[in-house]
Amino acid sequence: MTTITKEEDGRHGRYVARIEGIDxxxxxxxxxxxxxxxxxxxxxxxxxxxxxGVAKALLDFMLDDARQSGFRIVPVCPFVRAQYARHPEWSDLFTTAPGEDPQA
Structure with a gap:
């Protein structure tokens, strides 16, 4: 069973996945x-x-959090950017166009 939580410390944070029985x-x-x-x-x-499926579960959790909390995402991470490029229907949750490099 995979459990995902959100941790925040001021300006930074993370979504964390843990699987029962795996340290x-x-x-x-x-x-x-x-x-x-x-x-x-x-x-x-x-x-x-x-x-x-941990990376996908983390991304899904972050997208659900964005929908519920009303924030948008800049996809700096290559994994997140690549998934977004495959799913342009997520454009309402991101601040760049699919496939666009936010660091360019």
């Missing part, structure tokens, strides 16, 4: 960039959690 954590880290805007900075999933 590791997957995460998407983020930074508050302004009022109602965060950047998804990094997605990390350790090898012993690989192949279990």
């Amino acid at each position: 590791a954590e997957g995460e998407i880290t983020f930074t508050h960039r302004g009022e109602r805007v965060i950047s998804a900075d990094h997605t990390g999933v350790p090898d012993n959690m690989s192949g279990k």
Whole structure:
């Protein structure tokens, strides 16, 4: 069973995934960039959690949080940016166009 939580400490935070019986954590880290805007900075999933859908579950949790809380996402992380490029229907949750490099 995968459990996902949100942790925040001032300007920075992360979505954390834990799987019962595995001593590791997957995460998407983020930074508050302004009022109602965060950047998804990094997605990390350790090898012993690989192949279990953890990164996708983290992304889904972040997207649901954005919908419920009313913020938008700058997709800095390559994984988040690539998933967004495959799902242009998420455009209401992001601050860039699909496939656009926010660091360019």
